[in-house]
Amino acid sequence: MRHLLLSTVALAALAGSAFAADLPSRKEAPVYIAPAPVFSWTGFYIGADIGGEFGSTSLHNSWTNWNSHSLDTSGVLGGGYVGYNYQVNQNFVIGVEGDFQGSSASKSWSWVGSNFAGDANVYTAKVQTNWLASINGRLGVAYDRALFYAIGGAAWAQGSASLSGAAPSGLFIGSVSKDANLSGFDVGGGVEYAFTPNWVGRVEYRYYDFGNYNVTPWAAAYTPIRLQTSVNTVRVGLAYLFSAPAPVVAKY
Numbered sequence: 001m002r003h004l005l006l007s008t009v010a011l012a013a014l015a016g017s018a019f020a021a022d023l024p025s026r027k028e029a030p031v032y033i034a035p036a037p038v039f040s041w042t043g044f045y046i047g048a049d050i051g052g053e054f055g056s057t058s059l060h061n062s063w064t065n066w067n068s069h070s071l072d073t074s075g076v077l078g079g080g081y082v083g084y085n086y087q088v089n090q091n092f093v094i095g096v097e098g099d100f101q102g103s104s105a106s107k108s109w110s111w112v113g114s115n116f117a118g119d120a121n122v123y124t125a126k127v128q129t130n131w132l133a134s135i136n137g138r139l140g141v142a143y144d145r146a147l148f149y150a151i152g153g154a155a156w157a158q159g160s161a162s163l164s165g166a167a168p169s170g171l172f173i174g175s176v177s178k179d180a181n182l183s184g185f186d187v188g189g190g191v192e193y194a195f196t197p198n199w200v201g202r203v204e205y206r207y208y209d210f211g212n213y214n215v216t217p218w219a220a221a222y223t224p225i226r227l228q229t230s231v232n233t234v235r236v237g238l239a240y241l242f243s244a245p246a247p248v249v250a251k252y
Helices: 002-022
Strands: 043-060 068-087 092-103 106-114 120-143 146-166 172-194 199-215 225-242
Touching: 043 092, 043 120, 043 199, 068 106, 068 120, 068 225, 092 146, 120 172, 120 199, 120 225, 146 199, 146 225, 172 225
Parallel strands: none
Antiparallel strands: 043 068, 043 225, 068 092, 092 120, 106 120, 120 146, 146 172, 172 199, 199 225
């Protein structure tokens, strides 16, 4: 009888263990971690920049003892820009941008030449860039918060040129100056990085070409001096992008 009772208890224990093994486990539910918002380049932006300008102005004339001379200008430029981006898909961004830059780039050159009467005189020419402006299209490739882009379009500038002359004795002969509103084109490229969903920094290179313009000397007997101007700029900027992150799609 005792052996029968012990056997019954053992069988009951084994059956209870097997039944407990078949019950579903009661583990804690995993903690949900929301995915990071997807960054979007689409939106209006406005920013400010500063950098350096390195230009070249070629002077061409035939009434002195030189026919051509190049003045390499340099200086600081700074201003602002505004534009709009549209992100076509995950990687491509197109846009339009306008900017205005003030400039301090200038250069002077003095030489000894002859006037129309054959007398030797000391002449001084000075060229300067006052401001640059442009309206451009942009095409870029985006890798999340980094954007590599090309830029190009129409450009304008105001260039100043002056010419003065004096005899070796110190006798002043005359001077003339001119502010020329120039038009041409610009091309370049750069990289932008979004530090936050709204603040975007950039580094950019731009090349400008404004063709030719003339400065007429103070005497009708002289032929005009023709100037040919090109400009290179390197600048850094910071802009505010008026856009919001794309909606987050929950994944379980």
